[in-house]
Amino acid sequence: MKYPEIIIKIDQELDQDLAWEFYSNPEIGGCNFWEERALKHHKKLLKIGLVKDKKDFLNKYILDFYRINAVEISEAKREIAQNLNEKKEGFFLTVDKIFKKYTWPKNSFIGYLSIFDFCPRFLDSGEFQVFIYDNKNLQLFTIFHEMLHFIFYDFVQKKFSKDFERMDTEKGKLWDLAEVFNAVIQDTDDFIKLHGKIKNIGYPDHKNLILKGKDLWENNPDLNSWIIKMANL
Numbered sequence: 001m002k003y004p005e006i007i008i009k010i011d012q013e014l015d016q017d018l019a020w021e022f023y024s025n026p027e028i029g030g031c032n033f034w035e036e037r038a039l040k041h042h043k044k045l046l047k048i049g050l051v052k053d054k055k056d057f058l059n060k061y062i063l064d065f066y067r068i069n070a071v072e073i074s075e076a077k078r079e080i081a082q083n084l085n086e087k088k089e090g091f092f093l094t095v096d097k098i099f100k101k102y103t104w105p106k107n108s109f110i111g112y113l114s115i116f117d118f119c120p121r122f123l124d125s126g127e128f129q130v131f132i133y134d135n136k137n138l139q140l141f142t143i144f145h146e147m148l149h150f151i152f153y154d155f156v157q158k159k160f161s162k163d164f165e166r167m168d169t170e171k172g173k174l175w176d177l178a179e180v181f182n183a184v185i186q187d188t189d190d191f192i193k194l195h196g197k198i199k200n201i202g203y204p205d206h207k208n209l210i211l212k213g214k215d216l217w218e219n220n221p222d223l224n225s226w227i228i229k230m231a232n233l
Contacts, residue, residue, distance in 0.1 A: 003092045005108040006143065008081045008130070010073060012066045015114050016059045018129070022118050023048070023058065029179070029203030037117035041133065065115055076132045077113055083136050084143060087194050091144050094190045095151060098223055105154040111143055121146040123153055123169055137196035141186065144195060148182050156227060163231065177230055180206050184213040209233070 019038065026034035039045055044061065051057045066073065106126040114129040119142050121128035128146035130139055156164045156174070167174035183202030185191060202210045212233060216226050 003088075004104045004106055006084060006088060006147065007108060007110045008077055008084065009110055009112050010077055011112045012062065014112055014129075015066075015116065016062050018114070018118060018120060019058055019062060019116055020055055022116070023054070030205035031203060033118055037131075041117060042115070062115065069115075073113060073115075073132060079136075080111075080113070080130065080132075080139055083140060087140055090194055091147070094194070095148070097190075098185065098221075099151060099155060100223075102151065102155055104151055106150070109147060109150060111146070119146070121149050123150065126150060138198065140195040141198050144191065145182050145186060148185065149178055152178050152181055155223075159224070160227060160231075173231070176206060176209065177227070179203060180209045180213045180230065181226075183210045184217050187214070188217070 022033045022038065026032045031037075042061070042065075045058070048054050048057055109126040109128070111128050111130050113132045115132055116129075117131040117134070119129050119131060128143075128149075130142050134142065153169055153174075156177070157167075158165075164174050169175060169178075179202060183206065186195075186198065187201055209230070213226070213230055216229055220226070
């Protein structure tokens with residue numbers, strides 16, 4: 001079976017655009033992304049509340065950061081691509097087992113490095129972000145997390161089109177289901193072998209659903225059955 005490419009790239013302008021989005025709309029799933037995933041790593045951005053043109057301030061900070069740390073960012077890109085290359089076959093084989101060799105929705109996906117720990121994904125374009133300063137295991141976790149989203153959403157919306165085809169993928173029941181699925185699957189032995197044991201997987205708002213999802217999967221690791229049962233909770 002031919003698997004899709006996962007290409008690692010750098011895009012400073014995308015980082016600028018997304019940083020402004022998360023600054024403007026920071027709350028997701030019980031997390032404040034700006035405080036927990038931007039200010040935590042970039043203390044100088046605390047000053048943004050004191051300036052008049054906040055977007056200009058943020059864009060300049062990111063531009064300067066990329067310029068000053070250009071060599072470090074380039075090396076991180078090389079290392080992440082190398083680490084991914086060592087693990088991607090195992091990832092695709094594991095996904096084949098879960099999804100019964102369901103065809104991937106695209107031939108290639110792009111992961112952009114980011115100086116922020118937002119890690120969004122874009123279903124239509126097959127693009128996502130990876131936090132440059134995470135350790136190796138967390139970077140792999142993020143890449144596989146977003147790749148699982150791409151195949152899970154496609155699978156659910158086609159196989160269960162009557163229930164999910166028109167549902168919002170960014171909030172609500174389908175979004176909850178996708179995030180809970182990843183939290184459950186990425187804490188199984190197969191994924192722990194790929195990226196290690198990751199603590200506190202999932203959003204705070206999904207804590208109870210994740211526990212229920214784990215019980216269901218452990219009792220019957222069948223994707224179709226799991227989706228039907230979780231959708232009815």
